[in-house]
Amino acid sequence: MDIEIRRKGRALIVSLGGELDLATAAEVKERVDAALAENSKVHHLIWDLENVDFIDSSGLGVLLGRYKQIQARAGKVVALKAVDPVRRVLRMAGMERIMQFADTEEQALAQIGGR
Amino acid sequence: MDIEIRRKGRALIVSLGGELDLATAAEVKERVDAALAENSKVHHLIWDLENVDFIDSSGLGVLLGRYKQIQARAGKVVALKAVDPVRRVLRMAGMERIMQFADTEEQALAQIGGR
Amino acid sequence: METVENKVVMRFPSKAANIGFARTAVALFASQLEFTLDELDEIKIAVSEAVSNAVIHGYKGTEGEITVTCRLTNDRLEITVKDEGRGIADVEQALEPAFTTEPEERMGLGLVFVREYMDKLEIDSEPGRGTSLFMIKSPTQARVHS
């Protein structure tokens, strides 16, 4: 799994590439949790899912776990550029109740209030 | 396997798409042999391999069998736009001794003498 | 009349790395029927959940064998995912959304996805003996490739 993490203002932008399942979940969790622990100024989390072509419930578990941490920081979570099959799984699991969807980074940053 | 056959002057142009192996060989043989039988004016055969992404010795057998028929008509055979992995297999089997390679249809037609 | 057109049996150890192999291989085999891309995605998810469950819950840390069997008839695909692990105590409960025996780690959505994405799901499980998921899916649109 390709994992790229950068900070933009008060948002952490995590770009993933590959298939997000049980085999790759642990590494994503670790990397993102470490970045969140290091950056106490970060309130929001943007998942750039453009290059994720598969996700199942183990992958959703990764997103949900990180959502709980962001919630504790009173921040927002955005799913950016999710491709159709991935977006379908996210919706089916009701993830639109806890995260927003965006098609561009600007849109994502605007949705979290530009902060 | 996608098979498209058209005539251009004294050449038959056969465009294939998919994987050329034992599972698809019979259909290609039948279709091309029928076209050759119908078109006694056809002397040359151009295989457009642009969309063939796999070939093995069963696939080479198809090319070789048709080569023999074209040879009997004193014609030439050209392999057009073969992608690297396919070209490699063709070369390894020594097919460049019995067919020419071309990157464009014009080039292929020129190689068979424009006839 | 239903005739078995094709079949494949795959056996592999319960490693997380094999989950991706299993779902992709099954989708590859399934593409002999005229499934849409969406349907192939659904099959992939169902297989991914079933094999993940065998790895996480069935064998829980220990290594065991997982068997995935695909049978293809003229109009449907049958998939069986079998482990010889710990088994499920209460299958009805396991099927409930959000039920999981690993609340720290899991969402309890795996079997919900399998049921949602496949036409049919039957679970055969016995504590201490193992679990077998039998799933069926038919293409909505068409017949077997010629």
Place this chain on the structure above:
Amino acid sequence: METVENKVVMRFPSKAANIGFARTAVALFASQLEFTLDELDEIKIAVSEAVSNAVIHGYKGTEGEITVTCRLTNDRLEITVKDEGRGIADVEQALEPAFTTEPEERMGLGLVFVREYMDKLEIDSEPGRGTSLFMIKSPTQARVHS
């Protein structure tokens, strides 16, 4: 020390449609090691030839079972393709370029390709009992994915 890192066994009937499944599934499994795309293509061709031979020569029209086993160690992939068909009378001869028992249809290149594209090939065959091809290939460039 060599340790088996992973393994998959696939069993399917000797249908031509399964040749493509077998080579693609093996390449998928092989991609756990750092093979180049060219090497993965070579593996595909070797598997395609071995499975085609089982279909055409091993079972010749009748239907039988083919077993493909992949074992992965830290630095190599071992593939076995096995049929319980007619077997090979003279293995040395079968390996000769252009030798074929089906001169109308075949080129006698299949085993030549297998030998060319794999690092090692061992053939175990007995007339009337079947044939087993054991092949090894190692990535030229690197180690196992982490």
